[in-house]
Amino acid sequence: MDNRPIGIFDSGVGGLTVFSEIIKALPTEDIIYLGDTKQFPYGNKSKNTIIELTKKNIEFLIKKNVKLVVIACGTATSQALKEVKGLYQIPIIGIIKPTVMFLQNKKNIKRVGIMATTGTIRSNSWEKEIKKEMPKVEVINRSCPLLAPMAEEGWTNNDIAKLTIKEYVKIFQEKVVDALVLGCTHYPLFYNLIRDELGKNIDIIDTGKQVAKHLGDLLVKEKIENQLNRVPEYQIILTDMEKEFLIMANNLLKNYKSNIYFVNM
Ligand code: DGL
Numbered sequence: 001m002d003n004r005p006i007g008i009f010d011s012g013v014g015g016l017t018v019f020s021e022i023i024k025a026l027p028t029e030d031i032i033y034l035g036d037t038k039q040f041p042y043g044n045k046s047k048n049t050i051i052e053l054t055k056k057n058i059e060f061l062i063k064k065n066v067k068l069v070v071i072a073c074g075t076a077t078s079q080a081l082k083e084v085k086g087l088y089q090i091p092i093i094g095i096i097k098p099t100v101m102f103l104q105n106k107k108n109i110k111r112v113g114i115m116a117t118t119g120t121i122r123s124n125s126w127e128k129e130i131k132k133e134m135p136k137v138e139v140i141n142r143s144c145p146l147l148a149p150m151a152e153e154g155w156t157n158n159d160i161a162k163l164t165i166k167e168y169v170k171i172f173q174e175k176v177v178d179a180l181v182l183g184c185t186h187y188p189l190f191y192n193l194i195r196d197e198l199g200k201n202i203d204i205i206d207t208g209k210q211v212a213k214h215l216g217d218l219l220v221k222e223k224i225e226n227q228l229n230r231v232p233e234y235q236i237i238l239t240d241m242e243k244e245f246l247i248m249a250n251n252l253l254k255n256y257k258s259n260i261y262f263v264n265m
Contacts, residue, residue, distance in 0.1 A: 002224035005030035005233075006215070007061030007069045011042040012152050013248050014186035015072030018095065020252055021208035022070070023234075025216050029226045030233045032064050038240035038265075041148050042075040043117025043184070050119060054080035058088060060265060066090065067224050070215060074184045074207070075117045078125035091218060095207040098214035099181060100129045103205065109179050111138045113172040113202075116183030118143040126183055140175045144168045144184070151186040154244045157193065165193045172198065179203040234258035239265055 006029050008019055019033055034057055036042075042050060054076045058069050069092045071077045077094030085092055103109065114126045121143040130139055146164055155161050172180055180202055182188055188206045195204060219225045226232075234256055236249050241262065249260055 001227045002067045003030075003226045003228050004065050004067040005032045005235075007032050007034070007058075007064065007066030008072045009034040009036065009057040009061065009069070009076075010071075010073040010185055011036050011040040011075070012148070012186070012242065013189070013245050014148060014151065014184060016248055016252055017185050017188040017206065018070065018072035018208040018211050021212040022215060023232075023256070025209075025212035026219070028228070028232060029219075032061060032066060032235045032237065034061060035236065035238045035242075035245060037238050037242040037245060040152060040242075041117070042073060043119050043145060043148050045075075045119060047079045047119070047123070050076055050079040051083050054084055055087070056265065058084060058092065060263075062088060062090065068092070068215075068218070070211060071095070072185050072208075072211070075119045078116070078120040078123040078183075091222065093211070093215065093218065095183075095185065095211050096125055096129050098210040099205060099207045100126075100133055101214070102210040103130065103179065103181070104133050106179065106203070109134070109137060109203075111140060111175060111177045113140045113142065113169075113175070113177040113180040114183045115142050115144050115147075115168060115180065115187055117148060118145050120183055126181065140171060140177055142168055142171050144187070147190060148184060148186040151189045152242070152244060154247070156189045161190060162193055165190055165197055169194060169197050172202065177202060179205055181205045182207065231257055236260040238262050 127139040
């Protein structure tokens with residue numbers, strides 16, 4: 001048993017899609033969410049910068065006494081998880097492995113599409129992890145650099161978002177993928193538009209649910225679940241003011257005990 005909070009971070013609102021799944025799956029855990037809004041976007045930064053930012057975020061959360069860190073960001077998972085994993089005493093998990101484990105259990109998957117940020121696609125991390133576990137599966141990659149900034153702006157369901165999604169998913173229709181992984185945690189915010197564009201035959205996979213499940217298993221395996229029988233506490237910490245973030249976070253947490261504040265880092 002370990003009653004310390006779980007730490008989560010992302011560059012902005014994207015990680016809230018993972019946060020919301022963790023709240024549902026693990027309702028007894030306290031959570032501290034760090035949104036590095038000052039450095040947003042991560043998607044177009046170099047690998048070295050992403051490693052530095054990832055270390056800074058993990059060290060910040062460790063100072064807040066977290067028992068584990070979830071990197072709720074595809075860009076940081078794909079370029080920094082391997083580099084930072086061994087550096088700290090606490091477990092650190094990302095979004096790729098849990099999602100690939102889930103994909104492996106699906107039958108008849110021959111071609112998988114990956115939508116992600118430019119940095120994630122450049123790292124080829126999704127393809128490497130998928131090929132390691134499922135060598136016969138073909139992977140179709142598409143970087144979608146406009147989507148995270150649009151999500152951060154709250155543009156997830158207007159005409160511009162519709163056109164942008166249409167353009168980005170074209171390749172998955174042409175190549176007839178069986179499944180599409182939303183490889184950036186901002187992208188579930190466009191789920192309905194993607195679903196409308198692709199129809200029902202393509203399995204759209206959101207990483208948040210798989211991460212929450214993997215996290216639950218890990219807490220049990222490591223015997224570090226929170227066993228205090230009380231209402232959990234959620235803290236959201238932002239490195240810069242962002243109006244849209246506050247709207248989304250307040251909406252997500254309106255029925256919970258939570259507070260949001262800012263830090264300068
Ligand atoms: N949500 C992040 C990801 O999963 C980062 C997007 C960005 O900051 O560009 O990749």
